[in-house]
Each structure stands twice: as structure tokens, then as C-alpha cells.
Amino acid sequence: MSATAINQTAIEDILRSAEALRWDLGRDYHDRIVEAVYADAARIADRAVSRQGDKSRFDLDATIDRLVTSRAWGFPIMLLLLMLVFWITITGANIPSDWIASILIGRVYPALKQGAESLLIPGWISGSLIDGMYLSTAWVVSVMLPPMAIFFPLFTLLEDFGYLPRVAFNLDNAFKKAGAHGRQSLTMMMGFGCNAAGVVATRIIDSPRERLIAIITNNFALCNGRWPTQILIASVFLGTLVSAQLAGLISAASVVMVALLGIGLTFFTSWGLSRTLLKGQPSTFSLELPPYRPPRVLQTLYTSIIDRTMYILWRALVFAAPAGLVIWIIANLHIAGQSLAELVVHFLDPVGLLIGLNGVILLAYVVAIPANEIVIPTILMLTVLMTGVTGVGQGAGVIFQLDSQQALQSLLTAGGWTLLTAINLMLFSLIHNPCSTTIYTIYKETGSLKWTAVATLMPLILGFSVTFVIAQVWHLLAVVL
Amino acid sequence: MSDEIRLSPTSGCDGCPVHNAGRLSRLGVNMENWDYVVALAGNPNTGKSTVFNALTGLKQHTGNWPGKTVTRAEGGFEYGDTRFKLVDLPGTYSLLSASPDEEIARDFILFGNPDVTVVVVDSTRLERNLNLVLQVLEITSRVVVCLNLVDEARRHHLTVDERRLARDLGVPVVPTSARYRQGLPELLAAINDVASGKTVYKPHRIGGASPEVERAVNGLARKVEAAFPNLTNARWVALRLLDGDSTIAQAVRQGELGELEGGTQYAAAGAALGEATI
Numbered sequence: 001m002s003a004t005a006i007n008q009t010a011i012e013d014i015l016r017s018a019e020a021l022r023w024d025l026g027r028d029y030h031d032r033i034v035e036a037v038y039a040d041a042a043r044i045a046d047r048a049v050s051r052q053g054d055k056s057r058f059d060l061d062a063t064i065d066r067l068v069t070s071r072a073w074g075f076p077i078m079l080l081l082l083m084l085v086f087w088i089t090i091t092g093a094n095i096p097s098d099w100i101a102s103i104l105i106g107r108v109y110p111a112l113k114q115g116a117e118s119l120l121i122p123g124w125i126s127g128s129l130i131d132g133m134y135l136s137t138a139w140v141v142s143v144m145l146p147p148m149a150i151f152f153p154l155f156t157l158l159e160d161f162g163y164l165p166r167v168a169f170n171l172d173n174a175f176k177k178a179g180a181h182g183r184q185s186l187t188m189m190m191g192f193g194c195n196a197a198g199v200v201a202t203r204i205i206d207s208p209r210e211r212l213i214a215i216i217t218n219n220f221a222l223c224n225g226r227w228p229t230q231i232l233i234a235s236v237f238l239g240t241l242v243s244a245q246l247a248g249l250i251s252a253a254s255v256v257m258v259a260l261l262g263i264g265l266t267f268f269t270s271w272g273l274s275r276t277l278l279k280g281q282p283s284t285f286s287l288e289l290p291p292y293r294p295p296r297v298l299q300t301l302y303t304s305i306i307d308r309t310m311y312i313l314w315r316a317l318v319f320a321a322p323a324g325l326v327i328w329i330i331a332n333l334h335i336a337g338q339s340l341a342e343l344v345v346h347f348l349d350p351v352g353l354l355i356g357l358n359g360v361i362l363l364a365y366v367v368a369i370p371a372n373e374i375v376i377p378t379i380l381m382l383t384v385l386m387t388g389v390t391g392v393g394q395g396a397g398v399i400f401q402l403d404s405q406q407a408l409q410s411l412l413t414a415g416g417w418t419l420l421t422a423i424n425l426m427l428f429s430l431i432h433n434p435c436s437t438t439i440y441t442i443y444k445e446t447g448s449l450k451w452t453a454v455a456t457l458m459p460l461i462l463g464f465s466v467t468f469v470i471a472q473v474w475h476l477l478a479v480v481l
Numbered sequence: 482m483s484d485e486i487r488l489s490p491t492s493g494c495d496g497c498p499v500h501n502a503g504r505l506s507r508l509g510v511n512m513e514n515w516d517y518v519v520a521l522a523g524n525p526n527t528g529k530s531t532v533f534n535a536l537t538g539l540k541q542h543t544g545n546w547p548g549k550t551v552t553r554a555e556g557g558f559e560y561g562d563t564r565f566k567l568v569d570l571p572g573t574y575s576l577l578s579a580s581p582d583e584e585i586a587r588d589f590i591l592f593g594n595p596d597v598t599v600v601v602v603d604s605t606r607l608e609r610n611l612n613l614v615l616q617v618l619e620i621t622s623r624v625v626v627c628l629n630l631v632d633e634a635r636r637h638h639l640t641v642d643e644r645r646l647a648r649d650l651g652v653p654v655v656p657t658s659a660r661y662r663q664g665l666p667e668l669l670a671a672i673n674d675v676a677s678g679k680t681v682y683k684p685h686r687i688g689g690a691s692p693e694v695e696r697a698v699n700g701l702a703r704k705v706e707a708a709f710p711n712l713t714n715a716r717w718v719a720l721r722l723l724d725g726d727s728t729i730a731q732a733v734r735q736g737e738l739g740e741l742e743g744g745t746q747y748a749a750a751g752a753a754l755g756e757a758t759i
Contacts, residue, residue, distance in 0.1 A: 010708035011733055017704065018722035018730075021697045030724050032694060034577060036687045041611035044685075048646040049607050052638045204582065290526045291605065291633060296660065 061292050065166070069289075074170040079256065081163070085154045086255045090235050091248035093146035100145065104138035105407070124332075137317055137377070145313055147231045152224075152304040155192075160295035164189050169289060171263070176282045178267045179274025181210035184217075188266055191221030195434055196441040198223075203445075209280045213270050215442055216455040219434045220266040222259055225372030229429045230255045232376060236409050237422035254426070262430050269458070277454070317377075326367065327378065331385045345386060355464055356424035356471030358416060360386060365428070370436050375429065380408075383415035420474050424467040431463035505536070505669055506559045515557065515566035517676040520593065522586055522617060523601035524610050525572030528629045530554075531659040532601055533569040536669070560669050563676070568595065574609070576616045577724075584728070590620050591714065592732070596676045599668070601627045604634035604641050604656070614650065615687055620717045622684040624652045625671045632658040651684040686716075697723060705733075 022029065068077050112134060116126035158164060168185035175184045183205050191198030198218040205211040222230065234254045239247035274280065330340040338346075341363070348359035364378035412421075433456045434442070443452040523529045533539070537556030554569040570589055571582035590598055600617050602610035618624055628643055647654035653671040657664030674680040701719035705712065712718065721729040 007708060010704070014701065014704050014708060014722070014733060015730060018701055018719075021701060022723055022725060025694060025697055025723060029694065030577075032691070033687070033720065033724065037577075037612050037615050040615055040685070040687055041608050044646065044649045045608035045611050047649060048642045050640050050642070052640065293633065293660075 064292060065289060068163070068166045069169050074166075078167055078170065079260075081158070082256045082259065083252050085151065085158070086231070086252035087248050088154060089147050089151040090231060090239065090251045090255075092150050093231075093235075096146040096149075097142050101138075101142040101407070104142055109134065109138065133381070141313070141317075145309070148228055148309040148313065149305055151227060151231065152309050153301050156300045156304040157295045157297070160293065160300055162290050162292045165289055174267055175270065178271040179280070179282055180213045180217075180270040181205045181207060181282060184210065184214040184266075184270070187214050187218060188221045188263070191218040191223060193224055195219055195221065195223045195438040199438060199441045199445055207280075209274075209278050210282065212446065212451060213273050213278055215445060216273060216451070216458065217266045217269045219438065219455065219459050220262040220269065220430070222262050222430060223372065223435075225435065226429050227255075228373070229376055230258055230426055232408075233422050233426050233429075234258075236412070237417075237419060240406075240409065241419070258426050258430050261427075265431065265462070269462075327381050327385065331382075341382065341385060345382070354471065355428075355467040356420045356474060357428060357467065358421065360415060361421070361425060361428070365432060368435075369433070372429070372435050380411070383411060386415065420471060424470060427470065428463050428467050431459050431466055433457070433460045505666075515564045517563065517565050517596035518593065519565050519567045519672055519676070520590055520595035520598045521567060521569045521601060522590065522598055522613070523572055523627075523629075524574055524603060524606075524613055527572065527601045527603040527610065528659045529569055529572060529601045532599070532627060532629065532657070532665075532668075533567060535659055535662060535665055537567055560673050563673060565672070565676070568593070573613065575612060576620070587620075588728075590617060591717070594713065595621075595623075597623050597625060597672050599625045599627050599672060601629050601659075604628050604631050605637055605639060607641060615685065618650065618652065618684045619687060619720060620714045622652070622682055623675050624650075624682075624684065625668070625675055626650060626652060626654040627659075627668055628654055628656040629659055631656045632661060632663075649685060652682045653680055 067073055109130070112130050113126070116130060165186070168189055171185040171188075172182040175182050184202075186204065187198050187201045190201040195218050198221060199215050202211050202214040202218070205214055231251070234251040235247070238254045239251035242250050274282075327341065330344065331342075333340045335343060344363055345359035348362040352358040352360075352362045360382045361379060364375050364382060367378045368375045433439070439452060439456050442455050443449070446452060446455075521529050521533055533554060533556065536558045538558070539554070539556045556567050556569075558565050558567060568589065570586040573583045573586045576583060576587040576590075589595070598617055598621055600614050602614060614624070614626055626646070628641060628646070631641065634641060641656070643654045643656050653675065655664055655668045655671050657668055659665065671680070675682070698716060698719050701722060702716040705718050705722075706715040709715070718729060718733070722733070
């Protein structure tokens with residue numbers, strides 16, 4: 001191996017002479033190289049670029065920027081845009097929702113029932129397949145598809161246009177005050193799409209301390225899987241509290257409130273973490289505002305409907321089908337005269353009621369750990385089963401002539417839901433453990449069981465505490481008033 | 482992958498094989514048996530991911546903000562009979578500091594030894610983008626500059642003389658508007674020409690630093706070249722050693738530079754960067 005030996009001496013020689021030369025060249029070597037690069041770049045760019053027209057012309061980009069990132073107008077504009085997006089989503093989704101429901105539930109469902117009867121299919125099969133799985137998937141499609149098909153394109157257009165980085169810019173200072181990295185505002189924006197993606201995106205944060213804060217708090221950004229739950233519950237329970245004209249506005253406002261609460265919790269927990277478990281100074285960075293680009297409307301429509309809406313819907317249905325099977329089994333497996341589902345739900349009920357929810361919702365959250373998308377389908381299936389499949393199934397002709405939202409509301413009210421349940425479900429949907437994909441991503445990114453546990457349990461504990469306090473205050477007020 | 486191909490030449494040279502859009506087939510994640518590896522570098526938010534998606538047919542999420550791509554994304558495409566593997570690197574402003582995304586990009590260009598490095602630049606911010614181009618040119622001369630966002634430059638009443646730029650940089654410069662699929666046939670042709678060695682290039686070298694720096698760099702580069710005859714960028718290694726770059730010094734000490742020969746280059750770099758992939 002003499003060749004290696006020679007190579008080794010050569011390597012030592014290289015490193016030694018590099019060290020010696022560095023002494024000769026002095027400390028400003030790095031700066032001189034950087035300066036040389038900059039000087040060359042400036043010279044070459046100057047020769048290649050020419051500018052036409054009046055230099056002092058009206059600069060639209062800068063004017064928009066001054067407005068949307070101004071101290072006075074930045075936040076009001078952000079709120080208005082968010083409100084507008086949700087208002088369009090909620091009011092716009094009503095008509096297609098009813099239309100789909102009238103076909104899937106008003107026409108296909110009775111046909112399926114009749115077909116099953118004429119084919120002499122046993123009641124327990126048609127009950128579990130048609131009343132259980134078909135009905136809940138039909139609801140999912142009719143109530144989840146239209147809002148998603150409106151919301152995702154709108155949100156993607158805002159991103160494509162370049163507005164989201166301005167929101168990040170507005171929030172950057174608040175993150176620094178919370179002891180976190182300003183770039184966390186960007187990873188939080190990613191989290192509004194998908195928390196797992198947001199967690200991966202924290203790689204843009206250099207400092208491990210600030211990166212951990214960003215990872216742990218990313219869950220407070222409402223993700224794709226949870227937006228539909230928020231929009232649905234808000235329009236079914238909160239929108240119906242007021243007159244039809246105001247319904248859309250109130251529903252939109254309540255979703256915005258929950259999203260803002262999520263941002264608030266992000267700050268609060270970041271602040272808490274940077275003063276307890278993860279102490280330290282925030283580091284500085286510069287955030288480059290990208291230019292406004294005219295959004296490609298057609299492409300955005302295509303990708304956000306095909307890639308996001310259909311993807312989420314598909315995930316909801318794919319996860320909901322096996323969940324439906326699990327639910328059917330636990331509903332039909334009897335132990336000591338009670339079904340397993342009843343046993344679990346009754347066991348969870350006291351805890352659930354203590355925090356203003358119920359056993360069905362808690363069981364749904366356990367079943368829905370793989371994907372937040374299936375919380376609503378699972379709740380529906382469990383509620384149908386717990387309130388008695390036959391009741392809904394047989395009386396279907398009457399109930400399902402109404403629009404889908406009212407049908408849903410009457411079903412859930414039959415399951416013992418109140419306004420408190422709806423409010424606390426929206427809050428719990430915001431504040432609970434991340435989905436299993438995100439948990440796994442957190443483990444891979446941090447490589448630490450401890451931090452994965454913190455990121456998983458901290459929101460769960462917080463969620464239980466918040467809903468508990470609200471439920472108790474609610475009951476107290478109900479007694480006092 | 483079987484998508485209808487909508488690349489349209491910007492000029493009327495439809496008869497020319499270079500503009501024959503049918504020569505591109507997007508291979509998505511299917512990138513086995515590649516002939517050449519192409520790296521995609523550039524400042525953040527210049528449209529690297531858009532170029533990547535347009536060439537591979539993949540749908541790596543693009544977004545109008547800097548820092549979308551935090552890891553390498555890989556995909557394949559076929560041009561003529563040649564198969565390419567395309568690697569989308571994280572966006573960086575320079576290769577001289579040591580942030581994690583810059584290291585991923587730099588290590589790939591340096592150790593991955595791609596056959597072609599496409600530097601995507603923002604036409605509206607040419608000067609700042611050229612800083613990166615010049616640094617990449619120090620590492621490798623097999624470069625194609627993709628002068629992207631020319632539509633936006635037009636909107637800002639800016640004209641970039643790409644022929645002048647190509648002459649000054651010594652490498653091919655292709656104006657594109659990747660969002661609107663403009664200039665992609667020309668970009669493919671340029672990539673193919675550089676990969677196959679058809680294009681003769683004489684890259685710009687950073688000048689202006691004092692003669693003593695030049696002497697030191699050249700002297701050290703000769704020694705590096707002698708010890709690692711297979712290395713294509715001894716000058717860059719010398720530059721970094723003089724800057725006290727401990728990663729490079731470590732690679733030299735462990736003889737990693739020497740191991741990166743022939744066909745194993747890419748695999749070795751892949752292993753070294755293993756932790757960087759999702």
C-alpha cells in the first residue's frame with residue numbers, strides 16, 4: 001500500500017502549506033474573496049442589464065407592500081382577507097352541498113335500501129354497509145367536498161400571489177418577542193397546509209433551540225385535515241344560531257377566531273418554552289419579501305382541487321372505511337350484554353362530559369390518530385350506531401329531504417350535542433395531539449423520544465385544560481343565569 | 482408521465498431538432514439507469530422547483546416564498562435517447578458560509594460531481610444572483626445559467642442581454658419563464674450539450690483579488706491536483722482550504738476527495754448526504 005502512504009504525505013503537505021499560507025494572507029482573506037465575487041457580479045450584471053422607461057414611475061409592488069405590511073393596516077387587512085376567504089367558502093358551499101346531498105342521500109340512499117330489501121340481504125349487512133358506511137361517506141362527500149373545493153384554491157391563490165410571506169413578515173416581530181426565530185412565521189404558514197410539512201420546513205431554522213420551539217408549536221397551525229372540521233361545525237352549529245343572512249358571516253368569524261387562537265397559542269407556548277425548557281436569545285435573520293406574481297388561476301384551481309381537495313377527501317374516505325369496519329365490529333361485539341363500543345363510550349363519557357365533549361368524540365379522536373380527516377366521519381358513524389342505526393335509517397325519507405346541514409344537526413342533537421359540544425369540539429380539534437404522520441416526522445427530525453413526547457402530550461394536556469375550563473364556566477353560567 | 486407535452490418553442494425554428502419538444506419525456510420519480518446527473522441550484526424563490534416540475538412532470542409543491550425546498554428532491558427526464566437524473570437543491574444566496582441548506586447544496590455540487598449544474602437566476606435581481614453563479618463557476622465549469630423570470634423582468638422594464646452575459650460568464654445562458662413553460666426546449670438543449678461535452682466553455686474566474694492571493698491559490702491548487710488527480714475542482718478546494726473551511730480540510734485529511742472517482746462519485750455523495758434526504 002505504498003501508494004496510500006505517498007498520498008498521505010501529500011495530504012499532510014497540502015494541509016500544512018494551506019495553514020502556512022493562511023498566516024501569510026492574513027485574516028481579511030475571506031472578505032477579500034467575497035469582495036472580489038461581489039465586484040465581479042456587479043460589473044457583469046451592469047453590462048448585461050438595461051432599464052427602460054421612467055425610473056420614478058409608480059411602483060405598484062412597493063405600494064401594496066407598504067399597505068399590507070404597515071403597522072396600522074397589516075393586521076386589519078390580514079383579518080379581513082381571512083374573513084373574506086372563509087365567508088366565500090361557507091356561503092358558497094351551501095348550494096353545492098345541498099345539491100350533492102339531495103342526490104347521494106335523497107335519491108341513491110333510498111334506492112340502495114330498496115335494492116337491499118328486494119335482494120333479501122340480511123338487515124345487519126345492509127344496516128352496517130348502507131346505514132353505517134354509505135350514509136357517513138355520503139355525508140362526508142356532501143359536507144366536506146364543497147367547502148374544500150372552494151377554500152383550498154382561495155388559500156393557494158393567496159400563497160401564489162405572494163401574500164403569505166407578508167403575513168409572515170407581520171408576525172416576525174411577535175415571534176422574536178416570544179423568544180423564537182422569526183423564520184418560525186414561515187414554518188407556521190407551512191403548517192396551515194400540513195403540520196408534517198411544517199415540521200420538515202423548520203430545517204430553515206439554524207439554531208437547534210429555536211428549531212425545537214418551531215417543531216413543538218407547529219401543531220397549533222390548523223392543518224388541511226382540520227380546516228374541514230372547523231368549517232363544518234361552525235356552519236352547522238354556530239351559523240344556525242343567527243338569521244340566514246348573517247349565518248355565513250358568523251360561521252366565518254368563528255373559524256377565523258379559532259385560527260387566530262391557534263396563532264396566539266403558538267406565540268404563548270413559544271414564549272413559555274423559551275423561558276422554561278428551551279431558554280436562550282432569539283437569533284437575527286433577514287426575511288426576503290418575494291415579488292408579487294400574478295397567480296396562475298387555472299393551474300391553481302387544478303392543483304388545489306386535484307392535489308389537495310381530492311387528496312384530503314380520498315384520505316378521509318380511505319381511512320374512514322377501515323375505521324367504519326372497526327366501529328362496526330366494536331358496535332357488534334357484545335360483552336356482558338353491552339356492545340364494546342357502548343362500553344368504551346360509556347367509560348369515556350364522564351371524562352368527555354367533564355370537558356364539554358362526549359365519549360363518542362373522544363373515541364373518535366382515538367380512532368382518528370392516523371388522520372385528522374376522519375374525525376367527522378368517525379363521529380358520524382359512532383353517533384348513528386349509538387343513537388340506534390334503525391332510527392335514522394327507517395325514518396330517512398323524512399329527515400333527508402331537508403338540506404344536509406340540518407340533517408346533520410338533527411342527527412348530532414339526537415346524539416346529545418349542544419352548542420358547548422360544538423364550541424369545545426372546534427377548540428379540541430385545534431388543541432390536541434398531532435396526527436401520527438406528524439408525530440413520526442417530529443421523531444425523525446429531532447431524533448429524540450423526549451421532544452417527540454413533549455410535542456405530542458403538551459397540546460393534548462393543554463386541550464383538555466382549555467376545554468375543561470370552558471365547560472365548567474359554561475355550566476356555572478347556565479346555573480347562574 | 483404520459484401528460485401531453487406543452488413545451489412550445491419561443492422562436493419559429495420548429496424544424497430544428499433542438500426545438501423538437503417531443504424529444505422530452507418526463508419520467509417522474511423513475512430515474513434508473515441515468516446517463517447524466519443534473520443539479521438545480523439557485524437563490525431562494527427564483528423558480529427552481531417550477532423548473533424541476535416542468536422537466537420531471539413531478540408535482541413538488543411550489544410556492545411564492547423563499548425556502549420552500551429544504552431538502553433535495555430528485556426526479557428523472559429523458560431528452561432524445563439520453564436519460565437525466567435531476568436533483569433540486571435548496572435555495573442559497575452563497576456557498577461561502579456554513580448554514581445547513583448551503584452545505585447540502587455545496588456538498589452536492591462539490592462531492593456529488595453532477596454532470597451539469599443548472600443555476601436558476603432571477604432576472605430582476607441579476608447582480609445578487611450572479612454572486613452565486615460565480616461561486617458555482619469556481620467549483621465546476623459544467624454550468625448552464627437559466628435566466629428565469631424574464632416575464633417579470635419585462636414587467637419591470639428590465640432587459641437582460643443574455644448573449645453578453647453568456648460571453649462574460651463563459652457558459653451557456655438560457656432565458657426562460659418556467660411558470661409559463663417558455664424557454665424550456667432551449668434549456669434542455671443547453672443541458673444536453675454541456676452534459677455530452679458538445680459545448681465548449683471557458684468559465685469566468687473570480688479576479689480582482691490581489692496577486693498574492695492568486696499565487697497562493699494557484700500554488701495550493703497544484704498540490705491538491707497532484708494528490709487527487711481525479712478532482713475536477715482543485716482550485717475551489719484550495720480556495721476553501723485557505724479560508725479555513727474545516728469540512729473541506731476534513732474531507733482532504735480522510736482522503737474522501739480521492740475516493741470520489743468515476744461512477745462511485747454520485748453514490749458516495751448520496752451516502753454522505755443521507756441525513757439530508759427525507
